[in-house]
Amino acid sequence: MGMRFKDRAEAGLRLAEGLPQFRERPDTVVLGLARGGVPLAAAAAAELYLPFGAVLVRKLGIPGRAETAFGALAWCQGDVVRLVNKPLKEHLLARGINQAALDAVEASERKELRRRAAGYPGIALDLRGKTAILVDDGLATGATMRAAVESVRAAGAATVIAAVPVASLEAATSLARVCDFMLALHIPGKFHAVGAFYQHFEQLTDHDVMELLKSAKQPG
Numbered sequence: 001m002g003m004r005f006k007d008r009a010e011a012g013l014r015l016a017e018g019l020p021q022f023r024e025r026p027d028t029v030v031l032g033l034a035r036g037g038v039p040l041a042a043a044a045a046a047e048l049y050l051p052f053g054a055v056l057v058r059k060l061g062i063p064g065r066a067e068t069a070f071g072a073l074a075w076c077q078g079d080v081v082r083l084v085n086k087p088l089k090e091h092l093l094a095r096g097i098n099q100a101a102l103d104a105v106e107a108s109e110r111k112e113l114r115r116r117a118a119g120y121p122g123i124a125l126d127l128r129g130k131t132a133i134l135v136d137d138g139l140a141t142g143a144t145m146r147a148a149v150e151s152v153r154a155a156g157a158a159t160v161i162a163a164v165p166v167a168s169l170e171a172a173t174s175l176a177r178v179c180d181f182m183l184a185l186h187i188p189g190k191f192h193a194v195g196a197f198y199q200h201f202e203q204l205t206d207h208d209v210m211e212l213l214k215s216a217k218q219p220g
Helices: 010-015 040-047 086-094 099-119 145-152 169-178 205-213
Strands: 027-033 052-063 065-076 079-084 131-135 159-166 180-188
Touching: 010 040, 010 180, 027 040, 027 145, 040 052, 040 131, 040 205, 052 145, 052 159, 052 205, 065 086, 065 099, 065 145, 079 099, 079 131, 079 145, 086 099, 099 205, 131 145, 145 159, 145 169, 169 180
Parallel strands: 027 052, 027 131, 131 159, 159 180
Antiparallel strands: 052 065, 065 079
């Protein structure tokens, strides 16, 4: 497989290299999926001379297998978009995971979204009629990115671009169907975890992300 990216900042610069057509383009904004996508968005936006902000997302993880998503939530402009993989959910229910357990996961993630929405800067940009470039550090299932796409469309974005350094084939294929343009720098034959494609892949704190967002160039 091999290492592809030094860290999130370098991956963001590589994404910018793949999006030269958007450099200094009017009415275009780069939005990082918080938390992991924000450092990439910051680096890409600086290279492209574009404003940037964030979209708040939370994965709905399967109880006992939290890394695997049965759906996702995205917060944008005060509204929450909810996407659920219905066939997977039905399979989980048939295998003995009860609805109450799934509801508890969603309630917990909605609470975390509200907590972040109350404190994160850079999440209230006016997207009406604009091109939104959504950036994350990688896509395993693509669930959170799909929720983010729906949320920015609901907020009025005219064009939606998804850009990631690495994605599973399944995620890249599903995102290509719902975006106006999908950029994945690397689609490996075998995909295990996003972090496996980075030399440094530290967990990000609220403070890390908020400091980046406070320094963001704003539209105007």
